[in-house]
Amino acid sequence: MNAKKKIFVDGMSGTTGLEIHERLSKYTNIELIKIDYDKRRDLDERKRCINEADIVFLCLPDDAAKEVVSLVENPNTKIIDTSTAHRTAQGWTYGLPELSYAHKEAIKGSKRVSNPGCHATAFILSVYPLVQHNIMSPDYPVTCHSITGYSGGGKSLIEKYEDNNKDNPYTKAPRPYSLGLNHKHLKEMMMHTGLTQSPVFLPIVAGYYKGLATTIPVHTRLLNKKLNGKELHGVYKEHYKGQKFIKVMPYIDEESLKSDEINKIIFDGGLDITACNNTNRAEIFVLGNDERGIAMIITRIDNLGKGASGAAIQNMNLMLGFEEDFNL
Numbered sequence: 001m002n003a004k005k006k007i008f009v010d011g012m013s014g015t016t017g018l019e020i021h022e023r024l025s026k027y028t029n030i031e032l033i034k035i036d037y038d039k040r041r042d043l044d045e046r047k048r049c050i051n052e053a054d055i056v057f058l059c060l061p062d063d064a065a066k067e068v069v070s071l072v073e074n075p076n077t078k079i080i081d082t083s084t085a086h087r088t089a090q091g092w093t094y095g096l097p098e099l100s101y102a103h104k105e106a107i108k109g110s111k112r113v114s115n116p117g118c119h120a121t122a123f124i125l126s127v128y129p130l131v132q133h134n135i136m137s138p139d140y141p142v143t144c145h146s147i148t149g150y151s152g153g154g155k156s157l158i159e160k161y162e163d164n165n166k167d168n169p170y171t172k173a174p175r176p177y178s179l180g181l182n183h184k185h186l187k188e189m190m191m192h193t194g195l196t197q198s199p200v201f202l203p204i205v206a207g208y209y210k211g212l213a214t215t216i217p218v219h220t221r222l223l224n225k226k227l228n229g230k231e232l233h234g235v236y237k238e239h240y241k242g243q244k245f246i247k248v249m250p251y252i253d254e255e256s257l258k259s260d261e262i263n264k265i266i267f268d269g270g271l272d273i274t275a276c277n278n279t280n281r282a283e284i285f286v287l288g289n290d291e292r293g294i295a296m297i298i299t300r301i302d303n304l305g306k307g308a309s310g311a312a313i314q315n316m317n318l319m320l321g322f323e324e325d326f327n328l
Ligand SMILES: NC(=O)C1=CN([C@@H]2O[C@H](COP(=O)(O)OP(=O)(O)OC[C@H]3O[C@@H](n4cnc5c(N)ncnc54)[C@H](OP(=O)(O)O)[C@@H]3O)[C@@H](O)[C@H]2O)C=CC1
Pocket: 011, 012, 013, 014, 015, 016, 017, 040, 041, 058, 059, 060, 061, 062, 064, 082, 083, 084, 116, 117, 118, 151, 152, 153, 154, 155, 156, 303, 304, 307, 308
């Protein structure tokens, strides 16, 4: 029988670390390397754990993640970094296996995988097929807003939202943020879609725990290929055919909105952006209005699922040669 794989989660008491840990507890074929709670920031102790491990999950702020990578001496230790630190770095593989066969194969053979950011995951899944199939030019003026639950901001933002003070400014209404238009996911959004011009990206955080959706408008006359909404929808259907975690939802336009099929998946005329919570799924909607020559791509995920810990576990499964959807 094969020996159990040894796994260490650095940052285990944080939002992402706790979720990864919970998911790992369902495995019988791995052994978790444990660290005393009061030693969780002790570099010597962590160095020992890291170099004993087959796979290390880094669930740390960027600087701490970079510091830890410099401690790896065991050539067999594989790293999955959930931070932003290595998502555009040389020598690292971007952990979004559904983009193409080559992406998945690269993850299987990699010792350094960076887990995509939550907004970036939904954005890249929406834009990559269009650029890749030369439907959208790499310099298309992409705009996007993304609505997210507050868990995306980790422990400190969760505390701010869950403070019961009746004058708590965070719970009043959704908050657009990253107002300098320089969100930290822009680099990976460009690099992993092939876009050569920066998207105009505005995230919005709101007073619910988790669930995220990116919204990307498309003027169909500006595309390289003149596709109507339904044809655009067909591009996603074809691109993500056979992917277990990417679901291309039925096409939506004024006509289909009258159908029972569509009314089963939307609620009272609107989209529920928490519908993928507690799953590792991304669901892609294409909305179209051919008369106006416009379309909209909406992708929803659980920011803590496919946007963080679910994706990390999926990458681990691939890197250890397990079934990709094992325990997901
Ligand atoms: N929340 C989300 O939706 C997503 C988060 N991420 C990324 O995952 C990483 C972790 O985020 P998240 O779990 O939300 O953050 P949290 O703030 O919830 O947790 C951070 C963790 O890092 C530990 N930590 C902080 N500073 C140091 C340090 N200098 N040395 C060692 N340990 C340290 C904390 O330990 P302590 O218990 O001592 O505070 C805690 O365990 C981040 O890089 C984030 O960008 C990625 C995708 C989505």
